[in-house]
Amino acid sequence: MNTIVLKTALALITFLICQSVAGAASVRDQMAQYPNVKTAVEELVLANHILYDQNAVDGYGHVSVRNPANPNTFFLAYSLAPSAVQIDDIVEFDMDGNALNGDTRTPYLERFIHSGIYRNRPDVNSVVHGHAPALLPFGLTGTTLKPVYHMSAFLGEGAPIFEIRRFAKPDPDTNMLVSNTALGDALAKTMGTNNFVLMRGHGYVSTADSIRKAVFRSVYAVQNAIIQSEALKMGNPQYLTTGEAIKAQQTIEKTINRPWELWSQRVREH
């Protein structure tokens, strides 16, 4: 029995166990039963508020977390402005972007960004999507977003740009939204093994193995865009080398609780 078959079998078993345990349980029930689900959902609400306060999302944009008690589902608010999201607004979705537990509230049209990435990237546990203005010009002009400092070292060799026209069928003209499973898959494939992708004429997606890191990356991708954009007008910027980016990311991403505490404090005080 080779590795792929083994992994698939294990995933199936995990899925079945999880289904039997948590399947039809509401988000609130799962929070009561699993401490890590409780933590995840509470951090997800906080992440919504932080992303708005830090200008990584506005009235649009969304953030999700993979269910720690079931890798085949994820938590995401129903269609609300991020700053308004509370615990009872969180819905559980499956890997096809279907709402579970009979939830019939209007979902985000682009929940397929999340399901597409969770399905294709088992290492990813949190996904952020937003339209921060500083990031848009890069996608519009085909300019690669590259790390200008240690804080955004996760950008590595530079962020790929998702051109929806290449994947939309049969008509390349779309409403620009990642509104089905095929486009979610296409986005995940453009992203590849990166943790950041720009969407031409739309926005960005940021991913990580934790909510806190996905939020951190979203905030500092915007900062990177502001700095790089200005540096490009001033001259020929020296980006982090590949070696610098790898080392800086390893060091910096161990410290992300420091800004997380600050950002949490800010939104709690509001």
Next chain:
Amino acid sequence: MNTIVLKTALALITFLICQSVAGAASVRDQMAQYPNVKTAVEELVLANHILYDQNAVDGYGHVSVRNPANPNTFFLAYSLAPSAVQIDDIVEFDMDGNALNGDTRTPYLERFIHSGIYRNRPDVNSVVHGHAPALLPFGLTGTTLKPVYHMSAFLGEGAPIFEIRRFAKPDPDTNMLVSNTALGDALAKTMGTNNFVLMRGHGYVSTADSIRKAVFRSVYAVQNAIIQSEALKMGNPQYLTTGEAIKAQQTIEKTINRPWELWSQRVREH
């Protein structure tokens, strides 16, 4: 009897009926009598506050709504800073920009922007005018404001620019204000079937079939200007294609209650 004559006759009948019903009634009386007038005026006050909070207007600028009980009048504050406007500051105007119900408070000098558009565009129920700095450079340099993302897809093929010198008579030098019926008509004609027009050396006008949508378009036109301006410095931006703009606008403008709730919440908390 041809269509134009029929339409004119119907408009006249509607006008006479409305006059007899609502003619001399104060704004407060109409609010008491017609629930949709009450809603419209309350949303209009909120829209004033939101436009200021979202930097689409400053101490100047104004927003109006067509009277839902009488298509031949509209509601607009008297000459106040938008953030200060309350229900009792709202005045009813006719299609020539005259205040009704004997209201003698100083009106905005540019109420003719509103009357001109309502007269020429029966599909428009709300008009916003402001001077947001990010939009000015486009009119000043003759650069077409075009949609850079789905949020501002309503910009379509690009916003026309109103050059007041072409219409001012006999002297092309004016005080830059749309301060009479002729200039209001000229502005409406420059706008054509668009829902956004830039005014050289002055500002912008945004229109829609509802207050919420006119506010939405004003806020995202400013965002579009910020993004497009930066993208033009970075390279050659890829705008939404005509097909993308049409589809994106249809989808996005169904979701405008999401930011409206957020923006309302912000100004209510102040």
Next chain:
Amino acid sequence: MNTIVLKTALALITFLICQSVAGAASVRDQMAQYPNVKTAVEELVLANHILYDQNAVDGYGHVSVRNPANPNTFFLAYSLAPSAVQIDDIVEFDMDGNALNGDTRTPYLERFIHSGIYRNRPDVNSVVHGHAPALLPFGLTGTTLKPVYHMSAFLGEGAPIFEIRRFAKPDPDTNMLVSNTALGDALAKTMGTNNFVLMRGHGYVSTADSIRKAVFRSVYAVQNAIIQSEALKMGNPQYLTTGEAIKAQQTIEKTINRPWELWSQRVREH
């Protein structure tokens, strides 16, 4: 007896009468005696707070008003950050920049900006000085600040730039401050009949016949700088023509109470 002699004689008589009436009276005494002094000093305090709130000054910068009861003196805070200024911080100065009424608190080093302009420009009743970042690039590069819209039509044909090196003697190298009567006169002469002047490597001065108008002009000069700077990157901006500027200024400056009420409300709520 020619006009100049007559005017001088009248000024002397006015001065002597005012001295006998208000000469040794403290600011508080004059406020108690003259309602227009009370209004002027109260507006001056408010103007300090508004200029800070509207980003026309920061921890530095100052605003003064000519004494309505004595054209040969003016009111200005002692050396404090504008946002901290209260009524009892206001000092009366003579036309040579000397503090009156025995006030020994540290004065602003650049009170000679104010005395120089009041001495040379009898039409000016209020002077603002600040370092707003958006305005600096114009003085640094010799770019003329010109009116891009009706709100800043007072900029007319464009603001002159004060180059302190041309006037400092014997050494052209100074501390950049207008720190004596000779430099105050030189600044006033560079300003000429304009109401706005840029100071290379330093900031700006704005003047008017009233506090409210001087504040208005400071705020909208900054807005003009932001817009013009961006427009210059985008293309070849069309400024207001001379005729447009004259007409727009006449119209707009009648409406300045509208933003003044808004700005006052903002700083009162803080």
Next chain:
Amino acid sequence: MNTIVLKTALALITFLICQSVAGAASVRDQMAQYPNVKTAVEELVLANHILYDQNAVDGYGHVSVRNPANPNTFFLAYSLAPSAVQIDDIVEFDMDGNALNGDTRTPYLERFIHSGIYRNRPDVNSVVHGHAPALLPFGLTGTTLKPVYHMSAFLGEGAPIFEIRRFAKPDPDTNMLVSNTALGDALAKTMGTNNFVLMRGHGYVSTADSIRKAVFRSVYAVQNAIIQSEALKMGNPQYLTTGEAIKAQQTIEKTINRPWELWSQRVREH
């Protein structure tokens, strides 16, 4: 006995006396014993909050002060976001970046910036480090940050740029952090006798003989960057001459209590 030997002997004696007096005393104990330590630590806490409020640091960045009771130690918070720092978060470090008094809380990885500068620059009593976005493009493109106005005259002939690759051994690829004594020394040497240094792909360091002045310089270096960056797009900026910079710095840095009072007031009100 030559001067260097004499100075070294005196430093040693001072060190031994200080050690015997304050050596093992906690920060709180030293505050109780020495009024100038109490003032220094209290100002340090305030400086942390001000730097955040004035956008000179964000969730990262730090500020230190040399111990007034012992020139061979300095005070710096443990690894916290600056806006969160309180008195009991302050740790005492020696000239090798080791925490004293048995403090085992996680220190900032870059405390060697501080120890390196204190060791090499006996005139420096306070050090600020941050990542303000407006400053980054200068280091990235090798553009010299030069004084555009009197407020930032301390920039003198222009700020040097620290290129960590020139000093990292054996591998020039680092995590970009000044994370040991050798790099701290290298940074101090690049800084030389300046009071400001840019770090390529990282941020800036600002120094002074007092906390207030180091904070002042950080805030106005950011302002200078914003203005210079914009001026470079507009044309060929005229910087302060050497003579102007020397004179302006002497004058302006006597007035820094004015903005300090304002900034303190702002953070106390939050």
